[in-house]
Amino acid sequence: MTEATCHGLMLCDDLIFFSRVSGAARAAGLTVRMVRSAADLLTAARAAQPGGVIVDVHNPGLDLPALLAVLKDACPEMPRVTAYGSHVEAAVLRAARQAGCDRVLPRSQFVEELEGQIREWLAK
Template identity: 35%
Template sequence: MSRYLVVCSDLIFTSKVSGTAQMLGLSCETVMSGAKAESVLDANDDFVGMVLDLNTPGLNLETLLRKTSAELKAKTVAFGPHVEVDKLKQAQELGCAGVFTRGQFTSELPAILQKYVS
């Protein structure tokens, strides 16, 4: 089963992502802070994709993506509020394969996970 990392502090939203992923045959590890995500990536290199909530506390997107292999970065999606234009733009500039507003991500979740992560 393919494994991916979810970086998100919203438990309800994390459940939605995890449930959708399981339906697609993916397993996930969830972390609730940017620092924990960096630590997990330092210790593991077997993730096939990553989902980033740009509103996660302590998320330093530049540092996190610097720790991310080119292969993993190619299967990383980020999402955030539509009003956070700068964060969304930064995620795109730093190489996230897909960048979505939270509404887009929620409404297209199965298709996004299939396209970018699995």
């Protein structure tokens, strides 16, 4: 997949979960690229100008407010940001909403909505 064909980026470090998301994206005619760090996400976003970004809020070392501020500067058209995380970490999910994510879901709801919503989350 070239940067130009990338519809979305996913910041996570779980290859098995990413394969589930990329499979749903592929079924919807979209492509998604996995990145493992905020720095990698920003580099990829500058090159690909994605329609959407999916973020695991439990990614190690993630400073979500700082990432979103830099992402806004990196992309002329700010991509939609969908975040997911553990339902028992309500404060972390609330912080993601306050940081400016467009959609914040517990991981179980993210999985439940994945096939039906992936196009809305990633396509421009």
